[in-house]
Amino acid sequence: MKEYVNQPHYLVAVDCIVFGFDDGQLKILLVKRGLEPEINKWSLMGGFVGAEETPDEAANRVLKKLTGLEGVYLELLNIYGEPDRDPIERTLSVGYFALIDIHKYETQLIDNYHAEWFPINELPKLIFDHNRMVAEARKKLKFKASLHPILFEMLPKKFTIPQLQMLFEQVNDTKMDTGNFSRKITSTGLLIRLEEKDKSSSKKGAYYFKLNKKSYAESFNNLLFL
Amino acid sequence: MKEYVNQPHYLVAVDCIVFGFDDGQLKILLVKRGLEPEINKWSLMGGFVGAEETPDEAANRVLKKLTGLEGVYLELLNIYGEPDRDPIERTLSVGYFALIDIHKYETQLIDNYHAEWFPINELPKLIFDHNRMVAEARKKLKFKASLHPILFEMLPKKFTIPQLQMLFEQVNDTKMDTGNFSRKITSTGLLIRLEEKDKSSSKKGAYYFKLNKKSYAESFNNLLFL
DNA sequence: TTATTAATTGTACCAGTGACAATTAATAAA
DNA sequence: TTTATTAATTGTCACTGGTACAATTAATAA
Numbered sequence: 001m002k003e004y005v006n007q008p009h010y011l012v013a014v015d016c017i018v019f020g021f022d023d024g025q026l027k028i029l030l031v032k033r034g035l036e037p038e039i040n041k042w043s044l045m046g047g048f049v050g051a052e053e054t055p056d057e058a059a060n061r062v063l064k065k066l067t068g069l070e071g072v073y074l075e076l077l078n079i080y081g082e083p084d085r086d087p088i089e090r091t092l093s094v095g096y097f098a099l100i101d102i103h104k105y106e107t108q109l110i111d112n113y114h115a116e117w118f119p120i121n122e123l124p125k126l127i128f129d130h131n132r133m134v135a136e137a138r139k140k141l142k143f144k145a146s147l148h149p150i151l152f153e154m155l156p157k158k159f160t161i162p163q164l165q166m167l168f169e170q171v172n173d174t175k176m177d178t179g180n181f182s183r184k185i186t187s188t189g190l191l192i193r194l195e196e197k198d199k200s201s202s203k204k205g206a207y208y209f210k211l212n213k214k215s216y217a218e219s220f221n222n223l224l225f226l
Numbered sequence: 227m228k229e230y231v232n233q234p235h236y237l238v239a240v241d242c243i244v245f246g247f248d249d250g251q252l253k254i255l256l257v258k259r260g261l262e263p264e265i266n267k268w269s270l271m272g273g274f275v276g277a278e279e280t281p282d283e284a285a286n287r288v289l290k291k292l293t294g295l296e297g298v299y300l301e302l303l304n305i306y307g308e309p310d311r312d313p314i315e316r317t318l319s320v321g322y323f324a325l326i327d328i329h330k331y332e333t334q335l336i337d338n339y340h341a342e343w344f345p346i347n348e349l350p351k352l353i354f355d356h357n358r359m360v361a362e363a364r365k366k367l368k369f370k371a372s373l374h375p376i377l378f379e380m381l382p383k384k385f386t387i388p389q390l391q392m393l394f395e396q397v398n399d400t401k402m403d404t405g406n407f408s409r410k411i412t413s414t415g416l417l418i419r420l421e422e423k424d425k426s427s428s429k430k431g432a433y434y435f436k437l438n439k440k441s442y443a444e445s446f447n448n449l450l451f452l
Numbered sequence: 453t454t455a456t457t458a459a460t461t462g463t464a465c466c467a468g469t470g471a472c473a474a475t476t477a478a479t480a481a482a
Numbered sequence: 483t484t485t486a487t488t489a490a491t492t493g494t495c496a497c498t499g500g501t502a503c504a505a506t507t508a509a510t511a512a
Contacts, residue, residue, distance in 0.1 A: 004261075004315060008277045009235035012307075012318055035230075051234045054307040055318070079305060079320055081238075081280040089230060092238055092281070094305055162490075180470060182491065202489040203479040388459075406501065408460065428458040429510040 015046035017137035020102030032114035068106035099153035160206035241272035243363035246328030252396040258340035294332035325379035386432035
C-alpha cells in the first residue's frame with residue numbers, strides 16, 4: 001500500500017467536558033490523571049483515538065468507561081492543536097462537551113478513576129490547556145442552550161420548574177423572573193405536569209414535570225428556543 | 227524524550243469549504259486534486275497539518291496559497307475521522323468553512339491549481355467524504371448567518387440592498403419581502419449609504435452601501451442578528 | 453407625457469416579552 | 483382554629499418587533 005510520504009504523523013486524543021447539575025449547582029467531572037506526565041493532577045477525562053474508531057466513537061467509549069452511561073448527549077467543542085500543548089509528544093485533542101444526569105452515573109466507576117464533581121466556579125488548576133477547554137465549553141453550552149432545549153439532558157426524570165430555572169440561571173449566569181419563566185417554559189409544550197409535588201423547598205410545593213419526549217425530539221429539528 | 231507507547235499515529239489534514247457570492251449565486255471553490263489517489267478529480271482545497279502549525283494555521287496557509295488572501299473569515303466546521311475515509315492511509319481531516327469576497331482572489335493562483343467556482347446547486351461529485359463536508363458546511367453557514375452578520379464577508383466593498391437580499395435568500399433558500407428586508411437591515415446600523423446608485427437592474431436604481439466597520443466589529447460581541 | 457419597473461416607505465395588525473401585581477396552596481406559629 | 487408566612491403560580495398591561503400588503507417614489511424608455 002502506498003503512503004503519503006514525508007508527512008508527519010501525530011497522536012490524536014479526545015477530551016470530554018462533562019457537565020452535570022446537582023444541588024442547584026452546575027458542575028463538571030474531573031479525574032486524577034493516571035499516566036505521566038502530570039500524573040495525579042486534575043484533568044479532563046480523555047483518551048487516544050484508536051485505530052478502528054472515529055473521534056466521536058472514542059469520546060463515547062471514554063465516557064462509558066468513566067460513567068457507565070451510553071447514549072449521552074455529546075457535542076464537538078473544538079480542536080486543540082498547538083504543537084507543544086503536550087510536552088511529551090505532539091498530540092492533537094478533539095474536545096467534546098457532554099451533558100449527563102448527575103444521579104445516573106455509576107459511583108463505582110467514578111471511584112476507580114478517582115473522579116470528582118466540581119462546582120463550575122470552584123475548579124482546580126488543570127493540566128495542559130484543559131482550563132481553556134472548560135472555559136470554551138461553558139461559553140458554547142450557554143450559547144447552545146439559548147437555542148436548543150439541551151439542558152433537560154442534565155435533569156432527572158422528574159423535576160420542578162424552579163429547579164429548571166436554577167439550571168438556566170446557572171448556565172446563563174443571570175437571574176430571571178419566576179413568573180415569566182414558568183409561563184414560557186410550559187408554553188413550549190415540552191413539559192408534562194405530574195400529580196406529585198415537591199415540597200422540600202416551599203410550603204405550597206412545586207409540581208413535578210416530566211419531559212414530553214415526542215415534542216423534545218421534534219424540537220431538535222426546529223431552532224430557537226427561549 | 228519519552229513517548230506514549232503503543233498508540234497509533236495518524237496524518238492530520240485540513241479541508242476548506244470556500245464560499246463566495248457572484249452573479250446572484252452562492253458558489254464554492256473547488257480544485258482539481260493534484261496527487262494520488264483520485265488525481266484530477268474535483269475536491270476541496272486542503273493540505274496536511276505541518277509539524278509547527280495548528281490546524282487553524284494550516285487552514286489559513288492553504289487558503290493563502292490558493293487565493294492569495296489573508297485574514298479571511300474561517301470557522302471550524304467539524305472533524306472527519308472515519309478510519310477508512312482515505313483509502314491510502316488513515317487521515318483525520320479538520321473541516322473549515324471560509325467566506326471570501328469572490329472578486330478579490332488572485333486569478334493567477336486559482337489557475338495554477340485548476341480551481342473553479344461552482345454554483346452551490348451544481349456541484350460535481352467530489353472525492354472521499356467531501357460532498358458530505360459541503361452539505362454540513364451549507365447547514366452551518368445558514369445557521370450561523372441567522373445569528374451573526376457574517377455574510378458581509380462575501381460582499382464587495384460597495385453593495386446594494388437587493389444584492390444583499392439575494393445573498394440572504396440563497397443562503398436560507400427562501401424568499402423574503404423586499405420592504406421588510408430593507409428596513410430591517412438598515413435599522414441594524416451596520417450599513418452606511420453612499421451617494422452613488424447602481425442602475426444596472428432597475429430604472430430607479432438602488433443605493434450603494436458600505437459596511438460600518440465599527441458596528442460590524444461590535445456586533446461580533448453581541449449575538450442574535452436577523 | 454405617459455407607462456413601466458424596481459426600490460423604498462407607510463400602515464395596521466398580531467404575538468411575544470418583560471415588569472410587576474395579585475392570587476393561591478400549603479405549612480407553621482399564635 | 484385562625485393567622486402569618488412563603489414560594490409557586492397566574493393576571494395585567496404596556497411595549498416592541500415582526501409580517502403582510504398597500505402606497506409612493508425615482509428613474510428610464512416608449
